[in-house]
Amino acid sequence: MRIVAFDDGKLGVVANDETVVDVTDLLQQFDPLGAADLLPDLITHFDELRPELDRKVAAGGGKPLAQVKLNSPLTRPAKIVCLMGNYREGTDRPLQILDLFFKSPEGIAGPGDTVVLPPHQADIFHHEAELAVVIGREAKDLADAEAMDAVFGYVVYNDISARGLGRTGINSFLGKSFDTFALFGPWIVTKDEIPDPQALHVTVDVNGERRQDYSTSDMERPVSELMTYISSVTTLHPGDVICCGTNHQGLGSVQDGDAMVTAVSGIGSFTVHIRDEHERAWQRGIDRAAGERVKAAAQHPVAQASGRTG
Amino acid sequence: MRLVLTRDERIGVELDGGMIDVSAAFADIRYRTSADRMPRVMAVLHERRTDLERMAANGAPSAMPALQAPVPRPPKLIAAFGNYREGAERERQTQDMFLESPDSVIGSGDSVVLPNHPASIFHHEAELALVIGQRAKDLPTDERALAALAGYTCAIDVSARGLGRIGPSRIGKSFDTFTPLGPAIVTIDEIPDPQNLHVTLAVNGEPRQDYSTRDMEYSVVEILAYISSFMTLVPGDVIMCGTNHQGLGALQDGDQVTMMIEDVGTLSVAVRDPQRRAWPRGIDQDMADRQRAVGVS
Numbered sequence: 001m002r003i004v005a006f007d008d009g010k011l012g013v014v015a016n017d018e019t020v021v022d023v024t025d026l027l028q029q030f031d032p033l034g035a036a037d038l039l040p041d042l043i044t045h046f047d048e049l050r051p052e053l054d055r056k057v058a059a060g061g062g063k064p065l066a067q068v069k070l071n072s073p074l075t076r077p078a079k080i081v082c083l084m085g086n087y088r089e090g091t092d093r094p095l096q097i098l099d100l101f102f103k104s105p106e107g108i109a110g111p112g113d114t115v116v117l118p119p120h121q122a123d124i125f126h127h128e129a130e131l132a133v134v135i136g137r138e139a140k141d142l143a144d145a146e147a148m149d150a151v152f153g154y155v156v157y158n159d160i161s162a163r164g165l166g167r168t169g170i171n172s173f174l175g176k177s178f179d180t181f182a183l184f185g186p187w188i189v190t191k192d193e194i195p196d197p198q199a200l201h202v203t204v205d206v207n208g209e210r211r212q213d214y215s216t217s218d219m220e221r222p223v224s225e226l227m228t229y230i231s232s233v234t235t236l237h238p239g240d241v242i243c244c245g246t247n248h249q250g251l252g253s254v255q256d257g258d259a260m261v262t263a264v265s266g267i268g269s270f271t272v273h274i275r276d277e278h279e280r281a282w283q284r285g286i287d288r289a290a291g292e293r294v295k296a297a298a299q300h301p302v303a304q305a306s307g308r309t310g
Numbered sequence: 311m312r313l314v315l316t317r318d319e320r321i322g323v324e325l326d327g328g329m330i331d332v333s334a335a336f337a338d339i340r341y342r343t344s345a346d347r348m349p350r351v352m353a354v355l356h357e358r359r360t361d362l363e364r365m366a367a368n369g370a371p372s373a374m375p376a377l378q379a380p381v382p383r384p385p386k387l388i389a390a391f392g393n394y395r396e397g398a399e400r401e402r403q404t405q406d407m408f409l410e411s412p413d414s415v416i417g418s419g420d421s422v423v424l425p426n427h428p429a430s431i432f433h434h435e436a437e438l439a440l441v442i443g444q445r446a447k448d449l450p451t452d453e454r455a456l457a458a459l460a461g462y463t464c465a466i467d468v469s470a471r472g473l474g475r476i477g478p479s480r481i482g483k484s485f486d487t488f489t490p491l492g493p494a495i496v497t498i499d500e501i502p503d504p505q506n507l508h509v510t511l512a513v514n515g516e517p518r519q520d521y522s523t524r525d526m527e528y529s530v531v532e533i534l535a536y537i538s539s540f541m542t543l544v545p546g547d548v549i550m551c552g553t554n555h556q557g558l559g560a561l562q563d564g565d566q567v568t569m570m571i572e573d574v575g576t577l578s579v580a581v582r583d584p585q586r587r588a589w590p591r592g593i594d595q596d597m598a599d600r601q602r603a604v605g606v607s
Contacts, residue, residue, distance in 0.1 A: 033340055078383070079411060084475055099475035102409035102484070104386060104541040118539070140486065166406035167391055174407055177541050179447070232425065234411040234484050 001053065002268075003042065003153070004187040005071040005110070009035040011042060012062070013053055014187055019062030026052060036076035039188075040239035043136055043152045046190075070270070072110025072184040073155055074134070079240045080105055080182055081230055082159060082173075086245030087218045091295050095220050098229050101173040103159070103243075107182035111270035115160055115180045115254065117278070122175060123164035124282050125254050126290065128246035129204040129212045129262045131197065132157035133223055134188050135240040139231045147227040150236065153190040154197060156270065157243045158183040158204070158262040160254065163290075183262065184241070185270030194266055197223045201265040204250070206258050211286055212250035219244060248294040253282035311362060312494040312575070313355070313461070315417075317376040319344055321351060323362060324494050328371030335361045345383035349546025352381070352443050352460040355497070379417035379491040380463060381441060384548040387412045387489060388537055389437075389467055389480075393552030394525045398602045402527040405536050407549075410467075411484035415548075416579065418493040422468055422561065424583040425485050430472030431589050432561045433597070435553035436511035436519045436569045438504065439465035440530060441495050442547040449543075451535040458534060458543060461495040462504065464569050464577040465550045466511070468561065490569075490579045491548065501573060504530045511557070511569040518593055519557035519569075526551065555601035560589035 002014035011027060012020040023042070026049065030041040042049065080103040085096065109115060117125055136152030160181035166172025194200070197216060204212040221229070226242055236242075254260060256276035263269030312324035321336055322329035335358055341347035355362075391406040416422070424432055443460030467489060470482030483489075501507070504523060511519040528536065533551060537543065561567065563583035570576045 031342070033342065033346060037342075078385075079413070081411075097475040099479055100481055102411060104409060106386070106542040106544065120539070167404045172406050172408075174540055177409065179540075179542055232427070233481060233486075235413045235486055237413075 001190045001193070002187040003039070003073060003190070005039065005073045005075055006068040008069065008071060011038040013057050014065065015057045015060070015062055018065045019060070020065055020068050021057050021062035023053060023056060026056070039073070039075060040237070043134070043238040046136070046152070070111040070186055072108050073188045074108060074184045074239065074241055076108060077105050077239050077241050078237050079234070080243065081240065082176070082243045083226060083245035085248065085294060086220050087214065087247040088220060089218070089247055089249050089295055098221055100230065103182055104177035107177055107179055109180045109183050109272065111185040112272070113180065114273045114275050115183070117256070117274065117276035118162070118178050119278060120162060120165055122162035124287070126161045126163060126251045126287065127204050127206070127211065127254050127260060128159040128161055128251065129202050130157040130159055130246050131200055131202060131216050131244045131264055132184065133226070133242040133244065135236045135238055135242070137238055139236040142228045142231040144224065144228055147224040148191070150227060150231070151191050151223070152238070153188040154194050154267055155184050155188045155241070156186065156262050156264045156267050158260070159243060159246065183272055185262070186268045189267045200267070203263045205261045206252060206254065209285065211252045212247065214247040214250065216244070218247060249291040250286055251290050252285060252287050255280060255282055311359070311366070311497045311500070313380060314377050314494045315344060315348060315380050315382070317378050323366045324374070325366055325371045327374060329374050330366050330369035330371050332362050332365045335365060344378065348381045349385055349544065352441060353545035355443055355460050376419055377417050377493050379415045380493070380495045381491065381546050381548055382415060382417070384412045384415065384546050385544050386547045387415065388547065388549045389483065390528070390533060390550065390552035392555065392601065392604065393527050394521065394554040395527060396525070396554055396556050396602050403604070405528050405532070407537055408480050410480065410489065413486055414484050414489040415491050416487050416489065417491065418577045418579065420490065421487065421580045421582045422490065423487045424561070424563070424581065424585070424587070426585055427470060427473055429470035429482060431594070433469045433471065433558045433594065434511055434513070434518065434561050434567060435467040435469055435558065436509050437465045437467055437550040437553050438507060438509065438523055438571060438574070439463045439491065440534070440549040440551065442543045442549070443545055445545065446538050446543045449534045449538040451532055453531065455531045455534040456498055459498050460545070461497040462501055462574050463492055463495050464571050464575050465548070466490040466567065466569055466577065466579065467550055467553065490577055492577055493575050496574050507574065508572045511567065513559060513561070513565050513567050516592070518559045519554065521554035521556065523551070525554060556598045557593055558597050559593050560591065562587060562589055
């Protein structure tokens, strides 16, 4: 089942005939405080709601997809958990140590929205296309066998990243937390429709030019292992999202006027636009130097350690 | 005014060591959990000030009940990287911050539970914390930025070292129970100068951290301006201003930790470690020296 947020505050299901069936009314029984509660409520009560959702979809009467305004299917997750580099990227090396960071949930944007580049003196602004996992239930210390039970579904993610800000030498991640820098779309596909999350194809096209192009089969730690590890650190809630990391081979700049399409096979694709009122310009095409740097750094992860503290 | 949230979900004003229940002043605020509720309370705190003062003046304080964190699950939990001079003679470092899991928050009287992860040590980091009271983006770098605050409180940024991939990995700060917060939100009018507060932390009665917020590299106002140039701040967000690492030490099973900020409050937690690991007690002088060496060329 495909779950969409649309028309600025509604939640719906996309039927097989590509129409959007509004299910917002069905969720009023849970007394939402605002639009941000609709998705967590749907997720929490999904099993009991599913027969009614199926009936509504079968009854038809939805609006054609082209006639609704799609929004980020995640309105305001409580947590956006992001994996640090989690792909082999053609290197021949041992698995890197698992690590993660949190991204500002105020950064959410979605299909048709505009990424606004801030005036900060970044070296470059990169796209990072990723597979993301939407959490289905409260979870802490998941065992291997139940890890995938806590998954609700999957969504396409693009982790816009300003480089070179913050304190040098410590891999600052604040440049990923600007408003409009957390792109989710076009809808959430429930896990029953994705039999193998490690066999999905991820692409980014900027102004029609192919940039990122990789398979989730190259992940160092598969989704199930991410679930057990992250839940050993922090309690996960319905509607939280785990972004599985990107393959850096194929990153490139985003700049004023760009139209960018992010896609994951089996889920879908969505387009966003880039605006930079300073009209800065970077080299177009794939940033091969960035790709090579990531490969080199990953060969010697210990060299980055410095004993610095928070 | 000092606002507290009780374990049984009452909102109170702390007065003379006791509490006056002011829940009625927020009766119109819809909520489902205290995590939903307190950000909404923060958003109306300033405008309801007169009502609250009247209720506080007319009520008789009862004994202070058990509390939970005044914001049990903040919309965002933000932390400043090392933000104190610590006696080092150097240019101030480039400003930087990061986010922690909001699910790490606990209240005064709760227990920090050390996880079964192979950390090299678990440190306490006592910090002044800011609680946001209104939606804000691009705040100015002057006193006007303080209007975005609901108030101040105490935070301990418990930090597992040696986990994760890079030297200063932040994952070790996001474990559940690793952010004791509270006990009260102290409104900004009670703190005429946030850059002149005395912060102390003691473990089992033994002094560890002892520093002044005068030593901050980037002031509260600069912190607010900087972080709001990146992201929209929303009511209930909590920003920890960084710690002075001179005086850090290990936390381990059975420890009783008491943190104080003068005029802000006293935050007490216990430490529990099901693995019963042991580290040297007292101040971690190696850590203190390493930290002073940073940025000194």
